[in-house]
Amino acid sequence: MTADAPRRLLLGPQRPAPYLREALEAAEIEARSFAVISAGWQEAESDIDIIRDAVGRPVADLELYRRAETLFAEVPKMGEAYRERQARLKEQQRLYRSRLKQLAIAARNVTRENAHPALVDAELRHAITQLRALDRHHLRATERLHAAVGPEWQHARNRPWRRHHDEIAARIEAHDAVIVTGGNLPVLLNRLRLFGLADLLADRTVIGWSAGAMALAHHVVLYHDHMPHGRREPEVLGAGCGLIQRFVVLPDPVHRLRRNRPGRLGLLARRMSPQRCLTLDHGEYACFAGEQLVAAHKARHIDRKGRHVRLRPS
């Protein structure tokens, strides 16, 4: 079953130098050509020469960013509805953030209490349960916002949408694998969802780096511990493509995570459970056949004590 399952290769940042080709070779992913999703680069979407140079194979741009702009111009009411939905999603994110902050502070305060360890542990478990409940609630709320708009426009009777969708499907079919680049995560997720990429990619070999890797997971978590004006709590942004169900992907931890704070990291790991927090720095990768980890290089996950544990194929 594993041998036939589609491969998903997850990578960290491709800066300062791309290591895409080395990872493809090491993970034994053979492809004569690649379709590319670089919608996260927005206006620079078409600048895919760097990928062609990196893989040494032909690449074709799926142009999701440009297609969305074109589609919204072709069907103005659709564009209006999606812009409205984006505004609601931002409001929902803000409301969630406001509640999350208080719950996260409460959880951290519990860990600092001078009380019997068993009591602290019980209260911490409950605090984490509350955090997880809020995350789940937020995921459901964002899905409801998507569901209120998507089905109305993303169907065969909407001819412009269908034309783009079918062209994308045909291009994906014409190539052996699909590369999803890093970039602006909300924009990338938005375009993936708009054109139904989760279904189109389900049985394909997919390679994703940074935002591209995050978007392949069940859901997506934003995080950065080194913001200029103080850290923020890691927050769920929404659902991903769901091609990787058991991991939340955290790229570039060397720059984004305070790795010397095991308490904070352990809290994140417990909050995200049953998904595991997979960290991917430059040069690292994890390769899955379906849900089965089949190869990994230096990739780690964070355990419930906040330790970085090397990921090993079983």
Next chain:
Amino acid sequence: MNPDLRKLLRKRALDDAAVDAFLAAHRFPLVDEESVTFVYRGEADAIYLHIWISGLDTAQPFQALGKAGLWAATIDLPKGSRIEYKLEVERNGQRELIVDPLNPVLAHDPFGANSVCQGWGYERPDWTLENKESRRGRLETLPVRSRAFGEIRAVDVYLPANYRDNRPLHLLMVHDGGEYRHFAALQTVLDNLVHRLEIPPMLVAMTQSPDRLNEYAGNDRHADFLAGDLLPALQARYPLLDAPEHRGLMGASFGGVASLHAAWRHPGLWGRLLLQSGSFAFSDIGRHRRGPVFDPVVKFMNAFREAPGRPAERMYLSCGIYESLIYENRSLLPRLQDQGIDVTLEEVRDAHNWENWRDRLRNGLSWLFPGPQWIVYE
């Protein structure tokens, strides 16, 4: 006095070789947790330490240590401080201001160079240093026909590394742009902060005035030049986001006054202000004592304090607590807050100099123009 120096002085046979070895083994000035000891070696009638810290004597005498031509002066200096100084050497009735021969760390400004004392715990921020991973933006010069001044003004324009004609950018206009580039590493800072996603890619117009003490002192023609000449020229040439929250003004000292005045004269145009050690002199009663060059500044600031309006939606102020202007900057803060402006004042243990302003750029720029680092994963 620094304990190592005290130990050296206790030696009975303190010869040139011992002093040479001591000087070679230490960095100067000698920095301790709460104080700093300046050392000079050489023949002189007197040595003075010149520091520009408001509240302290400008010239503080060194003590002749009586051995091997050594002199020293110790001052209290709180952790995290950074000060600039010079030594005044008096010989045969002649006085000469020099940089500290024992200290290679210098700060440059339009008037030359000063020695720099980095107090306990101060570190130059890494984002002010060139980073080979940061892609570099480029500069080009835009000639701007100015109706306000009746002449053509050349403005240097910084374009970020990933500049594209189809991607609209934020706009920041910087007063004393040349000084910011040369003495506050502005271009390096922009490259680094954009690379780190701490600010969005932005277009930065660096203006330079041939008569800054006049044009920056609350001068209507200067404000009209920015709003009526430079802004339209930039909009015609480059893709710019078209809303006040995407447009900002920045300046230090008189440049801070010019920024505030320009936004006050054209309310609703500039949504963001970054004002460093602004020379916001005012008089509550009677005449001010800062000299005639401040007359127009005081006139403007008095009018501004009377009716501040809402010159911008968000403002970042910074000021060194070792400069006298801290009083004016602190007193401006509540006036701005009262107008509902989202404003912050960062006070730092530094003085009125370009490296102070350099070290605040990350906080100021990212406060006014938050970057996409939370949502972009490259």
